[in-house]
Each structure stands twice: as structure tokens, then as C-alpha cells.
Amino acid sequence: MSKKEISFEEALKRLQEISEKLEGQEISLDESIKLYEEGIELAKKCYKLLSEAELKVTELKKNLDDEFESLND
Numbered sequence: 001m002s003k004k005e006i007s008f009e010e011a012l013k014r015l016q017e018i019s020e021k022l023e024g025q026e027i028s029l030d031e032s033i034k035l036y037e038e039g040i041e042l043a044k045k046c047y048k049l050l051s052e053a054e055l056k057v058t059e060l061k062k063n064l065d066d067e068f069e070s071l072n073d
Contacts, residue, residue, distance in 0.1 A: 008049045011042045
């Protein structure tokens with residue numbers, strides 16, 4: 001997998017493909033290791049994207065709460 005930026009959905013789809021290959025096909029040890037390494041990198045990317053999304057949602061909620069609070073003053 002190249003280092004280009006991919007979306008969460010693309011990374012998740014590729015992770016599923018890798019999982020299916022590792023579980024269902026007869027592949028060499030070297031290929032298994034390469035797929036595993038790619039999967040780890042994709043999992044890190046997904047975790048990072050989810051963490052960023054969570055932070056953004058938390059900030060938006062705080063801003064909304066602050067707005068409602070200022071309206072009630």
C-alpha cells in the first residue's frame with residue numbers, strides 16, 4: 001500500500017481484504033508478514049483518524065454547550 005492519504009473507509013476495506021487473505025488463502029510466510037505489516041499500518045491510520053474525529057466532535061459539542069449556556073445567561 002502506498003503512503004498516499006487514504007480515507008478511513010478505504011483503509012478499513014483494505015484491512016478486511018488483508019484479513020480475508022490471511023485467513024483463507026494459502027500464502028507464503030513472506031507474503032503473510034508483508035500483509036500483516038500493511039495491516040498494522042492501516043490499523044494505526046484508522047485509529048488516528050477515529051481519534052481526530054472524536055476530538056472534533058468533542059470540540060463541536062463543547063462549542064454548542066457554550067452557545068446554549070450564553071443564551072441562558
